[in-house]
Structure formats: C-alpha cells, structure tokens
Amino acid sequence: MVSLILILFVALMLPGLIARTRARLSGRKGVRFYQHLHNVGVLLRKDPIYGASAGLVTRWAPVVYLGATLTAALLLPVGGFGALLSFDGDLVLFCYLLGLGRLALMLGAMDAGSSFQGMGASREALYGAFVEPALFLILGTLALVSGQVSFNGLFAEELGGRPEMGVVMILMIYAVFKIVLVEAGRIPVDDPRTHLELTMIHEVMVLDYAGFDMALITLGGWIKMALLALIGASALATTFWGTAPVIVLLALLFGIGIGVLESMMARSRLSRNTTYIVTIIALAFVIFTIAFLVMREVSIG
Amino acid sequence: MFTSSLIWLPVLAVLVFLIPRSGKWFWTLGIITLGAIISGVEALGVLTNDALSVYRGVSNVLFGDHYEVVDALSALFLLILSLAAFSVTFYARGYVEPHAHQKPQVQVSLHYFCLMVMYFSMVMVVTARDGFLFLFAWELMTLASFLLVLFNGDKPKVRRAALNYLILMHVGFMFLLAGFVTLAVNGLPVSFDSLKLYFAQHNALPLFLVFLIGFGMKAGIFPLHIWLPEAHPAAPAHVSALMSGVMVKMGVYGIMRVSSYIQTDLYLVGLIVLIVGMVTGLWGVILATLQNDIKKILAYSSIENVGIILLALGVALLGKAHHDLFLAVMAYSGAVLHIVNHSFFKSLLYMGAGNVAVATHSTAVDELGGLGRRMPLTSLLFLLGSLAICAFPPLNGFISEFLIYGSLLEGISTNGPLCVEALFGLLFLAFIGGLVVMAFVKLYGVAFQGQPRSVAAQEAREVSPWMLVAMALPLAGMLLVGLFPTLFLPGVFEASAQMLGISGGLEIYSVFAETFRQLTVALWVLCGVTLLLWGIRRWALRHRHEGGSPTWVCGFTAPTPKLQYTGESFSESLERISERVMKKSGHEVDLASGEIFPVDHRFEVTRKDKIDQFFARWWLVVLRRINAGTALLRTGKVNHYVLFAMLFLLLVFLMSLFNWLK
Known part of the structure; x- marks a missing residue:
C-alpha cells in the first residue's frame, strides 16, 4: 500500500516539477507548483463533450487507460515497500498493461473519425511498437542482473553486488529517461504545448476529449510517467542504497531533468522520431551486452 | 467408437447430396456435432485419465496395418478442432444460405460435404501415427479445403488463389512423402514412431528440414507463406475461419510431432x-x-x-x-x-x-x-x-x-x-x-x-x-x-x-x-x-449534461467522412521503413489537365512481399521453357503417340535390362 501511495505522490509531483524547472530556467516567474492539480480539479468538475461519431469506445477509453495504469502501479515496489501484487513474470503483465492503456487511447482517438486523431494514433502505434522492445530489453537486463523475474525480486537486493554494475545502471537510467520522454510525450519526441495539430502525437490523440474524461487521461499519463521514472530510479538506487526516500528523490529528479531538457532542446522533426526511438533499442541492447559480459566476468583487453 | 466414427460418419456425410436443399445445413450440422461429441469425449477421456488411447487396425480396407494414437497433444487438437468446426458450421448457415439459391444445388451440397470431409480428415491428421494413413488424411484435407476455397469460383481471382494453394500444398506434400519414404528406405516401418529409431541412428537435421518444409508449407512459415494471404481472402469467411483457425495449425502439429522424436x-x-x-x-x-x-x-x-x-x-x-x-x-x-x-x-x-x-x-x-x-x-x-x-x-x-x-x-x-x-x-x-x-x-x-x-x-x-x-x-x-x-x-x-x-x-x-x-x-x-x-x-457524471459538438478539424466547417484518416495513411510511416522488401502494385491516378474540380477516381493499392515474386519468376520461366520444349512432341497425330508409347515401353524394358546386368 505504501508503494502505491509513493507512486501516486511521485505522479502528482512530477508535472509540477517539470513546469517549475522550465519556468525558472527561462527566467519566468511561472505558475504555482500545484497549478496542474488545480487544472485537473477543474476538469473533473466540467461536463464532458463528445463529437458526432463518438461512441462507447470514446467513453470507455479513458477509464481503461487509467484502470490499466493503476493496475500496473500495483505491481511496482518502491524501495523496501513491496508491491501489492507480485509474482514471477509480473514484468510482462506490467508492459502489457501499459500497452493496454496505449491501445485504449488509440482506439479512443480513432473513434473521433478525424484525420488529426488518426494521425496521432498512427504515430503512437508506431512509436509504441518501437518502445516496447526497448522496455522489455531494460527489464530483461534487470532480470539478468538480479536473477529474478518479478519486480519485488528485481529491486530486492543489491543488483549483482558488483561495482561495475553501477556503470550499467547509469546507462540504464539514461535509457529509461529516454523511454519516459517518448511515453510521456515530451520534447524532443513530442511537445505537449505545441499549437499545431499536425505536429502533435499524444495531444492530438486526446484532442476531442474534455472535462471528466480528459482528467482521467491526464492522471493516467502522470502515473505512467511516474512508473517508468521509478523503474529507472530503483535500478540505479539498488546498486548503492535502495531505500524508498532515495528512490523517490531520484524519480523526482527525472522531473527536473525533463524540465532542463525541455528548456534546452527543441522538438525534433517527426521523421527523426523513429530513429530516436530505435536508438533507445540499440542503447538497451548495448546495456544488456555490458551487463551480460560483466555477469560472465569476461574481461576485455 | 471413436475410430469407427471416422468411417461411418463420412459415409453418412455423402447423403448430403441426396437431401433436399432446406435440410442440407441441418444434416451437416448434425454430422459435425456428432463427430465433435465423439472426438470431444475421446479427447477429454485422454486428458483426464492421463493415458494414451491406441487403436490398431484402423482403415485396414485402405492400406493394411494401420494405427492411430490419441495422446494429450492430439486430444488438445481434437478439442479445438471440434469446437472450431462446430461454430464454423453453425456460422455457415448465415453465410451460405443467402447464396444457396443462386448456386446450383450440387455446388451447395459439395460445399457442405467438403466441410464435413475437411473436419474428419483433420481429426485423422491429428490422430494417425501411421505414415500412409497420415498422408492420406493430409491430402484429403488439402483437397477438401481446395474445394471449399472454390465456393465463389466464378471469380477469376478466387480460382487463381485456389490453384496457387493447390500447387503449393502438393509441393509440400512431396516433401512429406519424401520424409516418410526415407524411413521406408532405411527399412523402418512408415510411421511417426519409427522416426525415433531413425533419429537415434542418423543425423537428425536433414530429415527434420525435409519435414519442416513439408509441414511449414501448410503452416505458412516465412518463405513458404505466399499461398496464405491469397487463399484466405478468396475463401468464404467460415472456410477462412476453419483454415486459419485450425488447418494452418496442422502444419505446426506436424512440426511438433516430428521434433518430439529428436534426441540428438x-x-x-x-x-x-x-x-x-x-x-x-x-x-x-x-x-x-x-x-x-x-x-x-x-x-x-x-x-x-x-x-x-x-x-x-x-x-x-x-x-x-x-x-x-x-x-x-x-x-x-x-x-x-x-x-x-x-x-x-x-x-x-x-x-x-x-x-x-x-x-x-x-x-x-x-x-x-x-x-x-x-x-x-x-x-x-x-x-x-x-x-x-x-x-x-x-x-x-x-x-x-x-x-x-x-x-x-x-x-x-x-x-x-x-x-x-x-x-x-x-x-x-x-x-x-x-x-x-x-x-x-x-x-x-x-x-x-x-x-x-x-x-x-x-x-x-x-x-x-x-x-x-x-x-x-x-x-x-x-x-x-x-x-x-x-x-x-x-x-x-x-x-x-x-x-x-x-x-x-x-x-x-x-x-x-x-x-x-x-x-x-x-x-x-x-x-x-x-x-x-x-x-x-457514471456516478460523477450522473447529474451532468453531456454536451455534443462536431469533431475539431481546425475550424473547417464542412467536414466529410473523406477527411478521416484512412487505413493507407495509418500505416504510411511503417511503409516508409519497410518499402524495400515490399512490392506495391496499383495504378497511380493522374488528374486530367483540364480537371479543375476532381471527378471520381478509383484506385486500389495492394502490397505484397517480394518473396512470391522471387518464387514465381524463375519457376515460371523454367516451366515455360519446359512447356515450349514439350510442345514439339504434341503433334496431335495418333500414330506419333503410339510411337511414343512404344518408345516408353522400350525404355522401361531397357532399364530393367540394366538392372539385371547390375
């Protein structure tokens, strides 16, 4: 239960951190820290509005998205606080729950019957197809290093017990950071504040959502970002000092990292995105190889 | 009960040709339900008792000493086969009956008959252990599915796909035959079980590859899949459901069966x-x-x-x-x-x-x-x-x-x-x-x-x-x-x-x-x-008004369904990545020079992989050459043909002479 509360805490803090970091770095005073929570509160009180071709799928999609993401949150431990549901192979269920959420959003987008939403769904589908192997590779590497196949086991003790693993985990947190950028739809893959529908990915999928449904989607997105950030944070933290406060702090650093990155970078051209995501797979592959060699105690040179 | 049902139920199935039109579907459903119940009971018995059922001397009339075994894998296949066949037959009523009055009665009967034959041949495929009985059932399955695909055979596209299917299946069949004959050549009984002996004594890889190609043709493994995307769309929906749902798995079953005997x-x-x-x-x-x-x-x-x-x-x-x-x-x-x-x-x-x-x-x-x-x-x-x-x-x-x-x-x-x-x-x-x-x-x-x-x-x-x-x-x-x-x-x-x-x-x-x-x-x-x-x-929105508004299209006020994202555009990004291995066919639509307001244009794009091109090309060239060569012999005169027959007999005679000399 504690792990779930910590996950939700991280989920609610991350957007504020990103916004504050961006504001400070660009020299603005910026909105207050809790503005995003306020915005969701407003959305929750608003009436929903549906387009002409919106059917049941449109209404169910946000619920399924949030439901799947919340269930995924039940599978992830934070520090010493075990997950509520844990069994061998829960990694697979975790990935598929994130996938189910993504599918729900894509189908919700296709329900609008507009070229914009279709465009968003098409892009999300392709990027999702490329991110999934990367995520599986990351989790596979963790399984290799820890010799376990459940999240509780992955992060239970010091990974591998070797100092070399620190290098692997630093690389891994970099890869996870990139995955977070893709999955949460941040710069350089996607720009949540862009004003042109043609260049959006995540935002254009949910273009037709309003009110209560939009609030559910926003919450789901935050939890998803927190889950991935916590996986990266736990992977790094368990190599030296895997207690819950450290992991939560590291996960919150993801927010600051995203804020810094967004202040410094522009969003890349859409056609570059595929390359960007394939690079994550390559990176994850390299990480696996290094971990594999370290585990086999192969020395080079 | 189980094995004898494989004989008397197909015999009863023939009666579908004699039954009046309105009863044909009921007859088919009855026969398949009966078969499904018998197979289901058999399969559940094997699964719950954790024992094999061995039947010896099945279909002696046809080939001599033959036998069938139902083990757990066969039992699982029997179950899915029976379920799929039952639901597909049930479905066929809605699909076939509207067409039934347009088609000749015998064609409708043939369709139902093939449906039943296909079901029983697949039951035989998953239970037969004897090589020749298996091959017989395998061939029966291919022929029945070929005729089922041809239900809408008045369309050239369907005929082409069906023929393509038939030819490739026989190429696969030849490989299977070669595989079983290898056993016979090595002095082993022609059955799956003697594969164990063969693999224990020989290098397993060559024979396994032969079986992999033979079964892979049915299963649609990578370079041999080219028949599949043609035949399935050409067949009626319930036939595709049966073919894709279970018949393709017969190939996988074969690969599983053969690989289970390999030890080294x-x-x-x-x-x-x-x-x-x-x-x-x-x-x-x-x-x-x-x-x-x-x-x-x-x-x-x-x-x-x-x-x-x-x-x-x-x-x-x-x-x-x-x-x-x-x-x-x-x-x-x-x-x-x-x-x-x-x-x-x-x-x-x-x-x-x-x-x-x-x-x-x-x-x-x-x-x-x-x-x-x-x-x-x-x-x-x-x-x-x-x-x-x-x-x-x-x-x-x-x-x-x-x-x-x-x-x-x-x-x-x-x-x-x-x-x-x-x-x-x-x-x-x-x-x-x-x-x-x-x-x-x-x-x-x-x-x-x-x-x-x-x-x-x-x-x-x-x-x-x-x-x-x-x-x-x-x-x-x-x-x-x-x-x-x-x-x-x-x-x-x-x-x-x-x-x-x-x-x-x-x-x-x-x-x-x-x-x-x-x-x-x-x-x-x-x-x-x-x-x-x-x-x-639901609770939060119970008192709220659900608003409606047109879908946002950038402020455009006259959206039409044509503005929706199409299937073609949905996968465009993936297409760009994979275009090198694809063959895109379909004609581009050119606008006429005076066409200020575009009129209706129809175009169709299809994508295939280049594999079938690769297969088809050299194959066709070789076949055409051979055909051109043999055309010289086709003179159309009876006396020439008698001469050929005599030359052939002479050849046979000479060959036996050589054999004797050796």
Missing part, C-alpha cells in the same frame, strides 16, 4: 525453429500492418501467430537440448496454449470479417467505417477478438504470451546457456507484439469506428443472429482461458511435458501454480479497477 542435434533443430519463428512472426506482422483489406490483415496475422508459436517451440527445444526442463515445459506450454487461443480468436475474427462482408459486400477497410454504430454486436465481438490477438490482459492471448515471455525471461535471468537466444526471442516477440497493436488499431479503427466512408457502410445492418451466436462460442473460450487460466494450464503443461518426453508435467505445473494463481488475481484486479472507475465515472 536438438540444439541446432531448436535454433532453426526459433529463427524461423522470429522471422515468420516479424515478416507476417509487418505485412499485416500494411494491408488494407480486413481478410488480408487477418491472413498475414495468421502467419505472424504461427511465427510466435514456432518461436516458443524453438525455445522449448533449446531448453530440452540444455536439459532446462522448466524453461522447456513453460515455452512448450506457451506454444500449445497459443495454438488453442489462436484457434479461438482467429475464427472469431474471420467470422466477424464475414459479417462485414455480408453486411457491406466489401472488406476493404477504406470503404468501411462507422460500423460500430450500425453493427454493434459484431463490432463488440470483433473488438474483443482484436484485444485478444494483441495479447492484452485479461483475454486469452495474454496467457499464452505470458508463458512464452516467462520462459524467455527465465532463460535470461538464470544467465544460463540460453541467455543470448532468449534475448533475441524477447526482442522479436516484443517487437511483434507492438506491431500487432498497430495492425489491429488500424483494422478496427478504420473499419469500425469513425464515420462511414461509403454508401454500403452507411446502410450496413446487423447480420442474422445465427452468425452472431456462432461467434459466441469462440468468445466463450477466449474469456474462459483469459479469466480462469488455472483451469486449463495443468492439462496444457501435462501435454507439453509428454511431448518433450518428460514425465511429471503436473509436478512442474505445481511449481508455477502459485504464480498463475497470482496472475489470475492480477487479471481480476484489472477488471475490478476498470469497472470501479467506470462506476465512479
């Missing part, structure tokens, strides 16, 4: 099966995503699923080669369960495609749209089928993929000898899984959601209840396996352990039992959380 060289065999599976899966799914026709997407997705099954089988064989029993049994169970699952959701999806075809006379996604409103039940069933085929929890596809992923992660986490192989398996499986989602979002999103793109889609109405009820049977299977996996997994584990030659599948299952119990809890939690959220949403 198993590593190499496993590696080959794994690589074939990975390539087949990825190739199939990329092509599925690029298709613009519901039935073609489904056909290519069958190739992809066969790839997943072979991937799991390869991992299992590798595990057996390294004596990693847990990994082997888990992966094998994944393969077996995926066969079961695929038969459920693929037959459901094909029947759904049939509903669409009946309601709109089209299966091109870009001519459909908005069917969710007009055919709500079909759409719901199709959506559930799509979710299952994308392996999303809590439906059945997830359970089998969970087993496969589980075995791969097991291979990685133990850091054993299979770490690298498992890693590649994981990478490919994850990539396949991601792209399947793309294919089915495209299919469902474009065809069933949004606004109708054509008048036919606009006027679509829900189909007859017969067809919907027939789809409910596979749906029930999907939900049962998905939500209560622990009911089925012990049997699957037992069958897998048996096929791997390991005793005590249930003990191995008991090690994982707690995991699966927890997994089931997690799946129910998922359902619970989602329903709870839905309840909260």
Whole structure:
C-alpha cells in the first residue's frame, strides 16, 4: 500500500516539477507548483463533450487507460515497500498493461473519425511498437542482473553486488529517461504545448476529449510517467542504497531533468522520431551486452 | 467408437447430396456435432485419465496395418478442432444460405460435404501415427479445403488463389512423402514412431528440414507463406475461419510431432525453429500492418501467430537440448496454449470479417467505417477478438504470451546457456507484439469506428443472429482461458511435458501454480479497477449534461467522412521503413489537365512481399521453357503417340535390362 501511495505522490509531483524547472530556467516567474492539480480539479468538475461519431469506445477509453495504469502501479515496489501484487513474470503483465492503456487511447482517438486523431494514433502505434522492445530489453537486463523475474525480486537486493554494475545502471537510467520522454510525450519526441495539430502525437490523440474524461487521461499519463521514472530510479538506487526516500528523490529528479531538457532542446522533426526511438533499442541492447559480459566476468583487453 | 466414427460418419456425410436443399445445413450440422461429441469425449477421456488411447487396425480396407494414437497433444487438437468446426458450421448457415439459391444445388451440397470431409480428415491428421494413413488424411484435407476455397469460383481471382494453394500444398506434400519414404528406405516401418529409431541412428537435421518444409508449407512459415494471404481472402469467411483457425495449425502439429522424436542435434533443430519463428512472426506482422483489406490483415496475422508459436517451440527445444526442463515445459506450454487461443480468436475474427462482408459486400477497410454504430454486436465481438490477438490482459492471448515471455525471461535471468537466444526471442516477440497493436488499431479503427466512408457502410445492418451466436462460442473460450487460466494450464503443461518426453508435467505445473494463481488475481484486479472507475465515472457524471459538438478539424466547417484518416495513411510511416522488401502494385491516378474540380477516381493499392515474386519468376520461366520444349512432341497425330508409347515401353524394358546386368 505504501508503494502505491509513493507512486501516486511521485505522479502528482512530477508535472509540477517539470513546469517549475522550465519556468525558472527561462527566467519566468511561472505558475504555482500545484497549478496542474488545480487544472485537473477543474476538469473533473466540467461536463464532458463528445463529437458526432463518438461512441462507447470514446467513453470507455479513458477509464481503461487509467484502470490499466493503476493496475500496473500495483505491481511496482518502491524501495523496501513491496508491491501489492507480485509474482514471477509480473514484468510482462506490467508492459502489457501499459500497452493496454496505449491501445485504449488509440482506439479512443480513432473513434473521433478525424484525420488529426488518426494521425496521432498512427504515430503512437508506431512509436509504441518501437518502445516496447526497448522496455522489455531494460527489464530483461534487470532480470539478468538480479536473477529474478518479478519486480519485488528485481529491486530486492543489491543488483549483482558488483561495482561495475553501477556503470550499467547509469546507462540504464539514461535509457529509461529516454523511454519516459517518448511515453510521456515530451520534447524532443513530442511537445505537449505545441499549437499545431499536425505536429502533435499524444495531444492530438486526446484532442476531442474534455472535462471528466480528459482528467482521467491526464492522471493516467502522470502515473505512467511516474512508473517508468521509478523503474529507472530503483535500478540505479539498488546498486548503492535502495531505500524508498532515495528512490523517490531520484524519480523526482527525472522531473527536473525533463524540465532542463525541455528548456534546452527543441522538438525534433517527426521523421527523426523513429530513429530516436530505435536508438533507445540499440542503447538497451548495448546495456544488456555490458551487463551480460560483466555477469560472465569476461574481461576485455 | 471413436475410430469407427471416422468411417461411418463420412459415409453418412455423402447423403448430403441426396437431401433436399432446406435440410442440407441441418444434416451437416448434425454430422459435425456428432463427430465433435465423439472426438470431444475421446479427447477429454485422454486428458483426464492421463493415458494414451491406441487403436490398431484402423482403415485396414485402405492400406493394411494401420494405427492411430490419441495422446494429450492430439486430444488438445481434437478439442479445438471440434469446437472450431462446430461454430464454423453453425456460422455457415448465415453465410451460405443467402447464396444457396443462386448456386446450383450440387455446388451447395459439395460445399457442405467438403466441410464435413475437411473436419474428419483433420481429426485423422491429428490422430494417425501411421505414415500412409497420415498422408492420406493430409491430402484429403488439402483437397477438401481446395474445394471449399472454390465456393465463389466464378471469380477469376478466387480460382487463381485456389490453384496457387493447390500447387503449393502438393509441393509440400512431396516433401512429406519424401520424409516418410526415407524411413521406408532405411527399412523402418512408415510411421511417426519409427522416426525415433531413425533419429537415434542418423543425423537428425536433414530429415527434420525435409519435414519442416513439408509441414511449414501448410503452416505458412516465412518463405513458404505466399499461398496464405491469397487463399484466405478468396475463401468464404467460415472456410477462412476453419483454415486459419485450425488447418494452418496442422502444419505446426506436424512440426511438433516430428521434433518430439529428436534426441540428438536438438540444439541446432531448436535454433532453426526459433529463427524461423522470429522471422515468420516479424515478416507476417509487418505485412499485416500494411494491408488494407480486413481478410488480408487477418491472413498475414495468421502467419505472424504461427511465427510466435514456432518461436516458443524453438525455445522449448533449446531448453530440452540444455536439459532446462522448466524453461522447456513453460515455452512448450506457451506454444500449445497459443495454438488453442489462436484457434479461438482467429475464427472469431474471420467470422466477424464475414459479417462485414455480408453486411457491406466489401472488406476493404477504406470503404468501411462507422460500423460500430450500425453493427454493434459484431463490432463488440470483433473488438474483443482484436484485444485478444494483441495479447492484452485479461483475454486469452495474454496467457499464452505470458508463458512464452516467462520462459524467455527465465532463460535470461538464470544467465544460463540460453541467455543470448532468449534475448533475441524477447526482442522479436516484443517487437511483434507492438506491431500487432498497430495492425489491429488500424483494422478496427478504420473499419469500425469513425464515420462511414461509403454508401454500403452507411446502410450496413446487423447480420442474422445465427452468425452472431456462432461467434459466441469462440468468445466463450477466449474469456474462459483469459479469466480462469488455472483451469486449463495443468492439462496444457501435462501435454507439453509428454511431448518433450518428460514425465511429471503436473509436478512442474505445481511449481508455477502459485504464480498463475497470482496472475489470475492480477487479471481480476484489472477488471475490478476498470469497472470501479467506470462506476465512479457514471456516478460523477450522473447529474451532468453531456454536451455534443462536431469533431475539431481546425475550424473547417464542412467536414466529410473523406477527411478521416484512412487505413493507407495509418500505416504510411511503417511503409516508409519497410518499402524495400515490399512490392506495391496499383495504378497511380493522374488528374486530367483540364480537371479543375476532381471527378471520381478509383484506385486500389495492394502490397505484397517480394518473396512470391522471387518464387514465381524463375519457376515460371523454367516451366515455360519446359512447356515450349514439350510442345514439339504434341503433334496431335495418333500414330506419333503410339510411337511414343512404344518408345516408353522400350525404355522401361531397357532399364530393367540394366538392372539385371547390375
């Protein structure tokens, strides 16, 4: 239960951190820290509005998205606080729950019957197809290093017990950071504040959502970002000092990292995105190889 | 009872030709139901008693000493076969009867007759152990399915696809024949069981490859899949459902059966099966995503699923080669369960495609749209089928993929000898899984959601209840396996352990039992959380006004359905990545120079891989050359032909003379 509360805490803090970091770095005073929570509160009180071709799928999609993401949150431990549901192979269920959420959003987008939403769904589908192997590779590497196949086991003790693993985990947190950028739809893959529908990915999928449904989607997105950030944070933290406060702090650093990155970078051209995501797979592959060699105690040179 | 039913039921099936038109379907349903009950009882008996049923002396009339064995794997196949055949026959009423008055009566009878023959031949295929009985059943299955595909044979496209199918199946058949004859040449009895002796004495690889090609032709493995995307769309929906749901699996069954006898060289065999599976899966799914026709997407997705099954089988064989029993049994169970699952959701999806075809006379996604409103039940069933085929929890596809992923992660986490192989398996499986989602979002999103793109889609109405009820049977299977996996997994584990030659599948299952119990809890939690959220949403919105507004199209005020994203555009990004291996056909539409306001243009784009080009080209050139050569001999004069016959006899005579000299 504690792990779930910590996950939700991280989920609610991350957007504020990103916004504050961006504001400070660009020299603005910026909105207050809790503005995003306020915005969701407003959305929750608003009436929903549906387009002409919106059917049941449109209404169910946000619920399924949030439901799947919340269930995924039940599978992830934070520090010493075990997950509520844990069994061998829960990694697979975790990935598929994130996938189910993504599918729900894509189908919700296709329900609008507009070229914009279709465009968003098409892009999300392709990027999702490329991110999934990367995520599986990351989790596979963790399984290799820890010799376990459940999240509780992955992060239970010091990974591998070797100092070399620190290098692997630093690389891994970099890869996870990139995955977070893709999955949460941040710069350089996607720009949540862009004003042109043609260049959006995540935002254009949910273009037709309003009110209560939009609030559910926003919450789901935050939890998803927190889950991935916590996986990266736990992977790094368990190599030296895997207690819950450290992991939560590291996960919150993801927010600051995203804020810094967004202040410094522009969003890349859409056609570059595929390359960007394939690079994550390559990176994850390299990480696996290094971990594999370290585990086999192969020395080079 | 079981074996004799295989003789007297097909004999009764012939009577369908004599029965008046209105009774033909009932007769067919009756025969198949009877067969399904007998096979089902037999299969359940084998599965619950954990024993083999051996029948000797079956069909002595035909070939002499023959025998059949029902073991756990055969029993599982019998079950899915019977379920699929029953629901497909049920469905056929809604699909065939509207056509029945346009076709000659004998053709309708032939169709029903072939349906029954196909069912019984498949029952024989999965139970026969004797080589020649097996080949006989195999050939019968091919011929029956060939005639079934030809139901709409008045269209040249259908005839072409059917012929293509027939030819390739016989190429595969030759390989199988060669495989069994190899046994005979080595002085062994021609049966599956003597493969064990053969493999113990010889290098297993060459003979295994021969069988892999022979069975792979049916299963549609990577370079041999070219018949599949042609034949399935050409066949009526219920026939595609049966062919894709179970007949394609007969190839996989063969590969499983043959590989179960291999003891040495198993590593190499496993590696080959794994690589074939990975390539087949990825190739199939990329092509599925690029298709613009519901039935073609489904056909290519069958190739992809066969790839997943072979991937799991390869991992299992590798595990057996390294004596990693847990990994082997888990992966094998994944393969077996995926066969079961695929038969459920693929037959459901094909029947759904049939509903669409009946309601709109089209299966091109870009001519459909908005069917969710007009055919709500079909759409719901199709959506559930799509979710299952994308392996999303809590439906059945997830359970089998969970087993496969589980075995791969097991291979990685133990850091054993299979770490690298498992890693590649994981990478490919994850990539396949991601792209399947793309294919089915495209299919469902474009065809069933949004606004109708054509008048036919606009006027679509829900189909007859017969067809919907027939789809409910596979749906029930999907939900049962998905939500209560622990009911089925012990049997699957037992069958897998048996096929791997390991005793005590249930003990191995008991090690994982707690995991699966927890997994089931997690799946129910998922359902619970989602329903709870839905309840909260309903409660929160109970007093609120639900507003309506047109979909946002950048302020454009006259949107038409044509502005929707099309299937073609949905997969455009993937197409750019994969265009090198694709053959795109279809004519470009040129606007006339004076055409200020564009008038109606029709164009059609189809995508195929370049494999069949590769096959077709040299094949055709060689055949034409030979044909041109033999044309010289076709003089049309009787005296020449008599001369040829005499020369032939002389040749035979001379050859026997040489034989005697030697």
